[in-house]
Amino acid sequence: AQSVTQLDSHVSVSEGTPVLLRCNYSSSYSPSLFWYVQHPNKGLQLLLKYTSAATLVKGINGFEAEFKKSETSFHLTKPSAHMSDAAEYFCVVSVSGTYKYIFGTGTRLKVLA
Amino acid sequence: DAGVIQSPRHEVTEMGQEVTLRCKPISGHNSLFWYRQTMMRGLELLIYFNNNVPIDDSGMPEDRFSAKMPNASFSTLKIQPSEPRDSAVYFCASRTSGSTDTQYFGPGTRLTVL
Numbered sequence: 001a002q003s004v005t006q007l008d009s010h011v012s013v014s015e016g017t018p019v020l021l022r023c024n025y026s027s028s029y030s031p032s033l034f035w036y037v038q039h040p041n042k043g044l045q046l047l048l049k050y051t052s053a054a055t056l057v058k059g060i061n062g063f064e065a066e067f068k069k070s071e072t073s074f075h076l077t078k079p080s081a082h083m084s085d086a087a088e089y090f091c092v093v094s095v096s097g098t099y100k101y102i103f104g105t106g107t108r109l110k111v112l113a
Numbered sequence: 114d115a116g117v118i119q120s121p122r123h124e125v126t127e128m129g130q131e132v133t134l135r136c137k138p139i140s141g142h143n144s145l146f147w148y149r150q151t152m153m154r155g156l157e158l159l160i161y162f163n164n165n166v167p168i169d170d171s172g173m174p175e176d177r178f179s180a181k182m183p184n185a186s187f188s189t190l191k192i193q194p195s196e197p198r199d200s201a202v203y204f205c206a207s208r209t210s211g212s213t214d215t216q217y218f219g220p221g222t223r224l225t226v227l
Contacts, residue, residue, distance in 0.1 A: 034215065036218075041223070042220060042221075043117075043204060043218040043219050043220040043221050044204070044206075044218040045218070046215055046217070049215055090156075099144060099146075099161050099163070099168065099169070100158070101158075101216065103155060103156045105155055106155065
């Protein structure tokens with residue numbers, strides 16, 4: 001069975017410092033993995049997607065994530081945080097061959113001036 | 114592309130009233146999802162349509178909830194009668210039918226039932 005765990009419910013960083021949001025997954029098959037961002041009172045916006053083409057995936061707004069099969073991880077990173085990055089981030093795994101998606105519980109990123 | 118469109122963006126109603134939420138998926142997408150987001154339960158899948166046909170409605174809380182998709186460009190989620198515990202943000206998402214394909218979310222409808 002597939003599952004996804006976001007290891008931190010809250011992360012605080014200073015503006016200009018690196019961001020690391022951690023996600024571990026469990027999947028019987030080669031998974032499709034996604035990161036979405038949700039700003040306050042907004043919908044979920046796709047940041048990036050992994051579908052086995054390349055282990056390092058670049059997304060929008062300077063974010064990237066690396067798929068590590070040996071560690072069953074798909075952590076989201078950004079070299080330098082911006083105030084506008086403050087939001088909630090969701091790691092999502094698709095259940096192979098179905099329409100179902102497993103959502104992580106979310107990580108709320110706070111960026112300090 | 115305009116993206117997934119939802120209306121209204123905010124709805125405040127009184128307990129017992131009927132509420133209808135609307136969704137227009139992205140043109141060309143043949144799969145549509147309704148989700149509910151609350152602090153306590155996170156994102157929950159309510160119902161999934163493929164080619165306008167409801168495939169999985171096991172997430173619909175109870176008979177007070179119903180959803181339709183009369184054509185490829187429109188879906189509704191109706192709550193009748195509404196209750197305070199239905200207060201949540203309701204999202205519509207669409208995608209093409211491939212299982213690895215990306216879901217695209219609408220902006221959501223924030224429902225408050227007094």
